[in-house]
Amino acid sequence: METIITYNAVHHNPWGTPITIYFWLVGASAGSFVLSAFGWVFGIKRYKPLALTASILAIAMLMIVPVLLIWDLGKPFRFIYLMLPGFWHGTAPMAWGSLLILSYPISMFVYTYFVIKNDQKWAKIIGIIAIVLALSTHWYTGVVMELNPGRYINHTPLAPLLFLTGAFISGIGLMILVLWIQNQFMREEKKIKWALMEEMGQYMMYGIVFDCFLLFLDFMQTQYGTASENIGHHTVLMEIFFTPYVWLEAVIGLIIPLLILVSPLKRTRLGVYSASLLVAGGVYGMRIWWVMGGLYMQSFY
Amino acid sequence: MTTENKHEGSTHHLREYGAQTPGTKGIPGKKRYSMVIDLRKCIGCMSCVVACKAEYGVPLGVWRTWVMVADKGRYPDSRRIFMPRLCNHCDYPICVRNCPTQATFKHEEGFVLQRYNRCIGCRTCVVACPYNARHFLPAKRTNNNLPKLVVDKCTFCIHRVKKGLVPACVQACVGGARVFGDINNPKSEVAKLVAKERVSVLKPELGTSPSVYYIGGDWEIMDETHNYKNRSAQQKAEFNTFKRNHHGDAFGDIVEGENTMHHVGKNMSDFLASIQHKYHDVVAALKQLLFG
Numbered sequence: 001m002e003t004i005i006t007y008n009a010v011h012h013n014p015w016g017t018p019i020t021i022y023f024w025l026v027g028a029s030a031g032s033f034v035l036s037a038f039g040w041v042f043g044i045k046r047y048k049p050l051a052l053t054a055s056i057l058a059i060a061m062l063m064i065v066p067v068l069l070i071w072d073l074g075k076p077f078r079f080i081y082l083m084l085p086g087f088w089h090g091t092a093p094m095a096w097g098s099l100l101i102l103s104y105p106i107s108m109f110v111y112t113y114f115v116i117k118n119d120q121k122w123a124k125i126i127g128i129i130a131i132v133l134a135l136s137t138h139w140y141t142g143v144v145m146e147l148n149p150g151r152y153i154n155h156t157p158l159a160p161l162l163f164l165t166g167a168f169i170s171g172i173g174l175m176i177l178v179l180w181i182q183n184q185f186m187r188e189e190k191k192i193k194w195a196l197m198e199e200m201g202q203y204m205m206y207g208i209v210f211d212c213f214l215l216f217l218d219f220m221q222t223q224y225g226t227a228s229e230n231i232g233h234h235t236v237l238m239e240i241f242f243t244p245y246v247w248l249e250a251v252i253g254l255i256i257p258l259l260i261l262v263s264p265l266k267r268t269r270l271g272v273y274s275a276s277l278l279v280a281g282g283v284y285g286m287r288i289w290w291v292m293g294g295l296y297m298q299s300f301y
Numbered sequence: 302m303t304t305e306n307k308h309e310g311s312t313h314h315l316r317e318y319g320a321q322t323p324g325t326k327g328i329p330g331k332k333r334y335s336m337v338i339d340l341r342k343c344i345g346c347m348s349c350v351v352a353c354k355a356e357y358g359v360p361l362g363v364w365r366t367w368v369m370v371a372d373k374g375r376y377p378d379s380r381r382i383f384m385p386r387l388c389n390h391c392d393y394p395i396c397v398r399n400c401p402t403q404a405t406f407k408h409e410e411g412f413v414l415q416r417y418n419r420c421i422g423c424r425t426c427v428v429a430c431p432y433n434a435r436h437f438l439p440a441k442r443t444n445n446n447l448p449k450l451v452v453d454k455c456t457f458c459i460h461r462v463k464k465g466l467v468p469a470c471v472q473a474c475v476g477g478a479r480v481f482g483d484i485n486n487p488k489s490e491v492a493k494l495v496a497k498e499r500v501s502v503l504k505p506e507l508g509t510s511p512s513v514y515y516i517g518g519d520w521e522i523m524d525e526t527h528n529y530k531n532r533s534a535q536q537k538a539e540f541n542t543f544k545r546n547h548h549g550d551a552f553g554d555i556v557e558g559e560n561t562m563h564h565v566g567k568n569m570s571d572f573l574a575s576i577q578h579k580y581h582d583v584v585a586a587l588k589q590l591l592f593g
């Protein structure tokens with residue numbers, strides 16, 4: 001017996017490109033901030049010279065976020081309701097997120113101030129708070145879609161980990177590119193050492209391996225999971241979202257950079273810079289399939 | 302399953318966090334409005350859809366209630382089946398739990414309602430609802446006084462129910478398929494039907510405890526995955542045409558079989574274009590705040 005659906009109302013995917021860009025920006029911001037904190041919070045002295053650039057980059061990316069998010073609302077002026085007592089709704093992930101998106105840049109500003117003042121004690125204290133907020137802000141981008149049991153592709157506890165790992169590698173990738181540009185304008189003694197960038201490239205490689213592992217776990221879940229998870233993977237991700245899922249994320253964002261970073265090319269500037277570019281761009285592919293792909297199947301129900 | 306009494310071995314755990322009003326199904330002394338749809342009686346005339354559109358001026362392209370149609374079997378052993386859809390007025394609504402501004406809330410008699418003056422149009426509730434029961438109102442409406450750019454949904458016609466009438470769709474149903482009433486009252490028709498007949502609800506595994514029950518539901522039309530896999534070619538084409546031609550308000554629509562990245566880009570330009578009409582809204586809100 002076969003049943004063919006011949007008529008149904010058409011439904012929209014409620015979120016689109018602005019949200020995908022926002023997820024990418026928050027991630028890259030959190031990733032850059034982690035690098036900034038290496039020197040001042042975790043005490044790895046050789047990272048101190050890049051701390052300021054990293055935190056400014058993190059702040060700059062986060063400044064674009066409210067523009068996207070607020071104008072994506074139907075009623076932009078009412079964004080303030082997200083923070084007003086009497087409106088704020090404690091069980092809604094988005095309500096947590098709005099507090100995080102507000103407090104994370106503030107903590108970064110204060111941290112950057114102490115870095116400029118060269119105040120080790122306060123930079124460390126505020127840095128710890130900022131790094132917790134950075135990770136939480138990005139954790140939230142994972143859970144805001146995960147905590148919807150009806151969205152089968154998104155409803156996985158791996159979501160925050162996938163986001164945080166993507167954040168880490170895209171943040172490093174972007175940072176390496178920014179440092180390369182910065183070096184073009186610096187005096188010789190102020191330039192960031194190549195050895196440091198090479199080391200960052202290696203961190204990126206570990207992140208890529210972990211990201212591949214997470215994707216593999218997710219893949220296994222879809223193979224042995226429910227019909228919805230299975231169809232979600234086979235027809236939504238592998239067919240309709242093939243470009244962002246396979247080409248952009250897996251091939252451009254993970255496989256090619258991984259091959260570069262485990263080969264002798266990892267010692268060359270061309271190798272590290274191109275791997276950084278590919279990773280930073282490839283992570284955006286994940287943001288596309290996660291948001292638009294995650295919402296796709298149900299729009300036919 | 303007649304009614305679920307959480308004090309007496311309910312199948313549902315307490316999922317009341319964020320629901321603002323505790324679940325009332327089976328709680329003595331409380332009302333719990335519900336709907337039973339007897340699919341054996343539905344003839345697919347869509348009168349309910351028209352009645353709903355007329356009652357609320359529901360804009361083109363969005364629905365508070367609609368009727369799904371499927372063809373079952375092969376000629377000559379075939380038949381056409383229908384399934385009316387609407388908000389399930391869940392006892393544990395995910396939309397309410399996840400709305401960041403409490404714009405959507407649960408009435409103590411079971412209605413899940415929308416407060417337009419609180420809604421910021423973030424569409425989190427649309428993401429949360431597993432049943433596509435919510436829609437975003439467009440920027441242009443025939444009657445300028447009706448809400449715009451906020452989310453809307455079925456209200457179980459609370460304005461009629463409070464006056465002792467049944468919802469507009471129930472009133473208009475020619476086959477008498479839609480039955481409405483307080484399921485907590487054992488004398489009501491809905492309570493009797495749910496007690497006597499085999500009923501099913503949509504996606505029961507999600508723990509939403511829907512208050513729309515179907516008699517004679519066919520699993521294939523009720524299952525989202527089956528639905529997605531078994532669309533007719535005509536339906537696929539209709540969806541694609543609709544999504545391809547839809548502009549504005551940042552909907553992340555991708556058209557099957559066309560370049561995904563092109564639609565990602567189109568979506569971004571639609572978003573930028575939508576800023577223009579939202580901008581007027583912001584200016585008006587600011588003026589009101591400053592000058593009253």
Ligand code: SF4
Nearest residue numbers: 388389391394396430
């Ligand atoms: S059907 Fe959807 S909109 Fe209606 S109450 Fe349930 S979750 Fe909310």
Ligand code: SF4
Nearest residue numbers: 400420421423424426
């Ligand atoms: S769109 Fe409105 S009702 Fe829906 S979650 Fe956002 S504020 Fe709440």
